[in-house]
Amino acid sequence: MMAHPSQFEVKRVDRLWHVFSPEGESLTSGYSNRKSADNKRRRLLGLEVRPDVSKLKPSAQITRKCLCCPTHFTSEGPHNRLCPCCASSVSRMDPRMI
Numbered sequence: 001m002m003a004h005p006s007q008f009e010v011k012r013v014d015r016l017w018h019v020f021s022p023e024g025e026s027l028t029s030g031y032s033n034r035k036s037a038d039n040k041r042r043r044l045l046g047l048e049v050r051p052d053v054s055k056l057k058p059s060a061q062i063t064r065k066c067l068c069c070p071t072h073f074t075s076e077g078p079h080n081r082l083c084p085c086c087a088s089s090v091s092r093m094d095p096r097m098i
């Protein structure tokens, strides 16, 4: 990555991470982790601070095996463990039986 003269720099000083201006002046009181300092640097540069999408799981539908019968069905998510057939029969059941 090429260094840009107008870029703010994140450097570690005395266990804390600081954002330095291109003139070498500390613009922060110090962060305990580099990511916070880097986010601050991005805000100073007017860049968008994006959430870490790699930690978010896609809400893609997956195929699950029904808990009640051998049917495989397209699940809407972790809460959806019954095939549509069993789900409808459960909803018709007396709540005291579940």
Ligand SMILES: [Zn+2]
Binding pocket: 066, 067, 068, 069, 070, 071, 082, 083, 084, 085, 086, 087
């Ligand atoms: Zn089922």
